[in-house]
Amino acid sequence: MKWGLTLGASDRQREVLTRLLLAVAAVMFLGALTPTGVSAQSTSTPTETPTADTPTAETAPSESTATTVAPADSANGPSVVTTLVVEGTALEGVDLVVEADGEEIGRQTTDAEGVARVTLPGPGKYTVRLDPDTLPDGVAFAEGARRELSPTVRATGDRAVIFRLVDEGSAVTSDGGDSTFTRVLNLLVSGIRFGLIIALGAVGLSVIFGTTSLTNFAHGELLTFGAMAAWYLNSNSGGLGLPLLVAGALAIALSTLFGLSFEYGLYRPLRAKGMPMFSQMVVSIGVAFAVRYLFSVVFGSSTKQYSQYAAQSPTLDLGPLAMRPKDLVISLIAFVALIAVGLFLSKSRMGTAIRAVSDNQDLAIASGIDHLKVTAVVWGMAGGLAGLAGVMLGSSESVGYLMGQRVLLVMFAAVLLGGLGTAFGAIVGGLFVGVVSDLSTLWLDSDLKIIVALGTLVLVLLTRPQGVFGVKARTA
Incomplete structure (x- = not known):
């Protein structure tokens, strides 16, 4: 049987x-x-997915291979958070920049644990990037890594994102995205x-x-x-x-x-x-x-x-x-x-x-x-x-x-x-x-x-x- x-x-x-x-x-x-x-106010909007809390990763729009952190209580509004770690070492002093419609919404510098959190005015779709001028010497984006992410943020809670950073020796200088094969x-x-x-x-x-x-x-x-x-x-x-x-x-x-x-x-x-x-x-x-x-x-x-x-x-x-x-x-x-x-x-x-x-x-x-x-x-x-x-x-x-x-x-x-x-x-x-x-x-x-x-x-x-x-x- x-x-x-x-x-x-x-x-x-x-x-x-x-x-x-x-x-x-x-x-x-x-x-x-x-x-x-962007004016939505409910945290239970129909567009929430079973993995809505999955961090936005640059390898693919929905891939959950993102570094996440233990967020603080975010009941006062939404926020974008990231943790920058290279070879097990946290990166301090790197600026996380959030923009909407080409205008800068907020900027925050990573702390000693490599964590940066930018509080947002409301839900919606934002552009998130790192300020390249603040990256430490010897650190660069991984091959094919995206420099800008576009997460959709709900009305409350943290939205975690990740930027793949590596030692400069293993990085590339091109701004190209991942190949289709890699993403698939x-x-x-x-x-x-x-x-x-x-x-x-x-x-x-x-x-x-x-x-x-x-x-x-x-x-x-x-x-x-x-x-x-x-x-x-x-x-x-x-x-x-x-x-x-x-x-x-x-x-x-x-x-x-x-x-x-x-x-x-x-x-x-x-x-x-x-x-x-x-x-x-x-x-x-x-x-x-x-x-x-x-x-x-x-x-x-x-x-x-x-x-x-x-x-x-x-x-x-x-x-x-x-x-x-x-x-x-x-x-x-x-x-x-x-x-x-x-x-x-x-x-x-x-x-x-x-x-x-x-x-x-x-x-x-x-x-x-x-x-x-x-x-x-x-x-x-x-x-x-x-x-x-x-x-x-x-x-x-x-x-x-x-x-x-x-x-x-x-x-x-x-x-x-x-x-x-x-x-x-x-x-x-x-x-x-x-x-x-x-x-x-x-x-x-x-x-x-x-x-x-x-x-x-x-x-x-x-x-x-x-x-x-x-x-x-x-x-x-």
């Missing part, structure tokens, strides 16, 4: 869910097409990393649907919880200051318990009372809003960074490919975790029980399988995987109370592309969404790449509602 879970819901449930998600995707797709004006290669690697993270979250979402027929709209909050738990355990200011690897492991364990709390504290009692599945789905939407804004009260509205590995330059140069070491580690861990999930579902007794409950719950119960235990294991596994995805997303980008909401629809896209209830399909769907959306920034602004993911989702739902790897349910 294949380890891709088969759909355990009825045709009617599938039809209702497909239509609902199609409507949501269509609305957000149209909303993403709405341009972001870096975007491909960035998309694979992001796709692996999405796949981790999408697998749990898909397995929950396969075993309980519940579409959990609060799944993004499981991801957010993992990222925030790791931040509180890791942060040197306001946290316990534990190493990130230890904090991440503990956060995954806490996320597992958080997922179990959903099952034991909410959905199992609702099922015992005979609540219809559609009503449970509506409950999950309410839970998502409640938990999300509880996070905003406890954590704050500004985004934050982990204390370790935040300020990393893309020091892994593999020919035309430049990567941050943590991006490579994140990709490897995510890949190993997905392989482990596959082996668990295909080789273990509990994995066989999960697949049996997903195929036919009544027959599984008649065969002596404890479906309540199976459901608890599924919720715990989904919480742990979402927590791992949250830690990785927070490490590569930033931690904020809206991060789960931003990737929720992308996880749905991955699940529906692969096929409802199929774990293998969720993995493939996550990789596809990550790669295609990042590659689309060759032609689109990075803040609009969600259009590709949503557009692909709409097309798949219209042409193949069961997904690429899903099969149509048999009818009597």
Whole structure:
């Protein structure tokens, strides 16, 4: 038996869910097409993407190989921030210049840690550059590096940018940009990393649907919880200051318990009372809003960074490919975790029980399988995987109370592309969404790449509602 879970819901449930998600995707797709004006005041504008906090890197408009910093509370307005590091040495005294419509908006000099932050008058698209006259002797731009960046800044929060600087001996004097091949290669690697993270979250979402027929709209909050738990355990200011690897492991364990709390504290009692599945789905939407804004009260509205590995330059140069070491580690861990999930579902007794409950719950119960235990294991596994995805997303980008909401629809896209209830399909769907959306920034602004993911989702739902790897349910 294949380890891709088969759909355990009825045709009617599938039809209702497909239509609902199609409507949501269509609305957000149209909303993403709405341009972001400089006078916009909302922090939840339709053009926010799942990786809206990804630093703007000069290797590609959407590539997240940027050095980021732990920002201060930016509740008073938006800002652009950068950290300049060459060969592990911070560059002090370099001017960061921000312009709009050819006029200088602000200028700030890097401090002893190489950090410069320019506060902006409002959201919009700005031109960011370094003053070349302030660069230290022996430091120059890397080959093909962009001298000017054009990030789109939201109404609040820091927007991190990076300038690739190297020792003058390895730099070039031309002002040319990256070659198309280099940009495509870096975007491909960035998309694979992001796709692996999405796949981790999408697998749990898909397995929950396969075993309980519940579409959990609060799944993004499981991801957010993992990222925030790791931040509180890791942060040197306001946290316990534990190493990130230890904090991440503990956060995954806490996320597992958080997922179990959903099952034991909410959905199992609702099922015992005979609540219809559609009503449970509506409950999950309410839970998502409640938990999300509880996070905003406890954590704050500004985004934050982990204390370790935040300020990393893309020091892994593999020919035309430049990567941050943590991006490579994140990709490897995510890949190993997905392989482990596959082996668990295909080789273990509990994995066989999960697949049996997903195929036919009544027959599984008649065969002596404890479906309540199976459901608890599924919720715990989904919480742990979402927590791992949250830690990785927070490490590569930033931690904020809206991060789960931003990737929720992308996880749905991955699940529906692969096929409802199929774990293998969720993995493939996550990789596809990550790669295609990042590659689309060759032609689109990075803040609009969600259009590709949503557009692909709409097309798949219209042409193949069961997904690429899903099969149509048999009818009597």
